[in-house]
Amino acid sequence: KAGVTQTPRYLIKTRGQQVTLSxxxxxxxxxxxxYQQTPGQGLQFLFExxxxxxxxxxxxxxxxxxxxxxxxxxxxxxxxxxxGDSALYLCASQGGSDTQYFGPGTRLTVL
Amino acid sequence: AQTVTQSQPxxxxxxxETVTLSCTYDTSESDYYLFWYKQPPSRQMILVIRQExxxxxxxxxxxxxxxFQKAAKSFSxxxxxxxxxxxxxYFCAYRHLNSGGSNYKLTFGKGTLLTVNx
Numbered sequence: 001k002a003g004v005t006q007t008p009r010y011l012i013k014t015r016g017q018q019v020t021l022s023x024x025x026x027x028x029x030x031x032x033x034x035y036q037q038t039p040g041q042g043l044q045f046l047f048e049x050x051x052x053x054x055x056x057x058x059x060x061x062x063x064x065x066x067x068x069x070x071x072x073x074x075x076x077x078x079x080x081x082x083x084g085d086s087a088l089y090l091c092a093s094q095g096g097s098d099t100q101y102f103g104p105g106t107r108l109t110v111l
Numbered sequence: 112a113q114t115v116t117q118s119q120p121x122x123x124x125x126x127x128e129t130v131t132l133s134c135t136y137d138t139s140e141s142d143y144y145l146f147w148y149k150q151p152p153s154r155q156m157i158l159v160i161r162q163e164x165x166x167x168x169x170x171x172x173x174x175x176x177x178x179f180q181k182a183a184k185s186f187s188x189x190x191x192x193x194x195x196x197x198x199x200x201y202f203c204a205y206r207h208l209n210s211g212g213s214n215y216k217l218t219f220g221k222g223t224l225l226t227v228n229x
Contacts, residue, residue, distance in 0.1 A: 099146070102148075
């Protein structure tokens with residue numbers, strides 16, 4: 001099976017802009033989780049979607065949102081970008097094995 | 112809230128030697144999963160090993176094994192016969208196992224950077 005794919009891999013934006021990141025899970029996996037990784041805060045949970053429904057949300061402002069489509073692909077959106085949003089955004093998918101498999105990440109730089 | 116602590120920010124090991132990375136966690140739950148993930152410079156997070164808390168037997172995967180001490184809330188990773196390709200950041204992670212499986216959130220430690228010297 002193909003692994004988790006994330007697009008784009010790299011992104012440069014300026015403050016105030018918005019950005020959309022995409023994640024395609026492993027075929028057959030219905031759960032997609034998003035994490036933000038920064039040197040200061042480490043890995044932090046953003047949210048998790050299962051069958052197009054958000055089941056869990058981390059402690060992030062409302063500027064961070066997401067959605068999941070019927071084919072399990074997920075997108076996350078960050079509006080009104082701030083310098084502190086610069087990070088590696090990781091997506092993970094989970095099937096019936098209770099293990100999350102991660103994509104290669106999208107590195108977002110906000111200038 | 113669950114917390115995961117990795118007390119060793121950096122470790123180093125000689126090639127072919129054995130190294131142990133430490134992880135402790137805090138939870139009031141009795142059923143949960145613990146994981147070790149590896150993140151090499153490519154930044155791809157790779158699963159190393161998984162342990163279910165209800166299993167007393169320690170998990171092993173080839174050269175990787177864990178020492179799971181549930182009462183002490185300790186979950187260390189032992190890497191035997193270390194190889195240059197083992198050099199990476201290693202993260203310990205916790206996931207609660209709730210009924211219905213509706214909570215897939217992983218809580219991570221801060222990571223341990225492992226260097227393997229030739």
